[in-house]
Amino acid sequence: MKGKTKKEELRYDLLKLFCYMITSARGCVEEPKLYGPFRLIDSVERIITLLDNEGLADDFLKRERAKIEENKEILMQDEEGFIKFLDELVIDFTKKLKEGAVKKQVTKGAG
Amino acid sequence: MQVFDTIKQRRSVRFYTDEAIDEDKLKKLVEAAIWAPSAGNIQAWNVVIVQRKEDIELVKAISPGMLGNPTALMILCADRRKAYDKGGEVGRDVLSLMDIAIATQNICLEATELGLGSCIIRSFNQDAVRELLDLPKNIVPELVVSLGYPRKIPNPPLRRTTDEAVIRWVKGENGSER
Numbered sequence: 001m002k003g004k005t006k007k008e009e010l011r012y013d014l015l016k017l018f019c020y021m022i023t024s025a026r027g028c029v030e031e032p033k034l035y036g037p038f039r040l041i042d043s044v045e046r047i048i049t050l051l052d053n054e055g056l057a058d059d060f061l062k063r064e065r066a067k068i069e070e071n072k073e074i075l076m077q078d079e080e081g082f083i084k085f086l087d088e089l090v091i092d093f094t095k096k097l098k099e100g101a102v103k104k105q106v107t108k109g110a111g
Numbered sequence: 112m113q114v115f116d117t118i119k120q121r122r123s124v125r126f127y128t129d130e131a132i133d134e135d136k137l138k139k140l141v142e143a144a145i146w147a148p149s150a151g152n153i154q155a156w157n158v159v160i161v162q163r164k165e166d167i168e169l170v171k172a173i174s175p176g177m178l179g180n181p182t183a184l185m186i187l188c189a190d191r192r193k194a195y196d197k198g199g200e201v202g203r204d205v206l207s208l209m210d211i212a213i214a215t216q217n218i219c220l221e222a223t224e225l226g227l228g229s230c231i232i233r234s235f236n237q238d239a240v241r242e243l244l245d246l247p248k249n250i251v252p253e254l255v256v257s258l259g260y261p262r263k264i265p266n267p268p269l270r271r272t273t274d275e276a277v278i279r280w281v282k283g284e285n286g287s288e289r
Contacts, residue, residue, distance in 0.1 A: 016172040023236040024175040031234060039175055073125070073178075077268045 010054065017046055037086060038075050041068055060096055064089070117223050122267065124228025125179035127259025131162070132183045136225050140185065140258075143221035144214035150206035155194035156214060159186040159244055159252070169243055174255060176234025181257035185218060186240065187211045192249035211253050218256050228261035 194207035
């Protein structure tokens, strides 16, 4: 990435992410069913890393990324454990979403 | 190291240190692959080695099955023309793939013996890899082996027992048939 501006670097990193997602989409046509969820989770991890590079990832996202990195490989050994892990992520993110919505309401109310 | 120990020690390693792999070691891995058996000794395969970090990143971008941060890649490619010329349709469509699989296992076992981690990957887009690496049409990437010095070695996944694996054992005069 020598000689590239920060914007160009980000664009290039996003391009690599899109390549990953597109080849994943193509792969999912023939690959085992659970590879789809795995690729989506892996994409989330990669997006958080991009956000982190831009200083936009908060503690919650960093924590969830670490969790994904730590647990995503469960799929290779324990499909049920992987699904359970996905369930946990759903709750983590939903709680965060709810927290954000409440904050928004409060801010609106205060205005 | 005994062969059986090496077989049991090999893991699919996906997380590596930044330490680069010496060219000599990579050559040794290729040599291990070359010594694998192949149907009719056709050896209808070739290897592409990628060590430059930027290029590994590019291959990774079109290889959803590649996790972690390998410091080298070995891309095992079938030479479909050679396989067909010498082995006919079965040589091209079946045997060349089997030969690549055997050669790949040799690479991974030798890597284990050399203290390297390896992981066999098939979740990549073959057309994209061929396009990226400017490979001729008859050269088809079939497997990628990611390589590096292990940062994290996973626990061995459960294996079946020999009793589960053997579904019928036709024994000689002194044994019983299963």
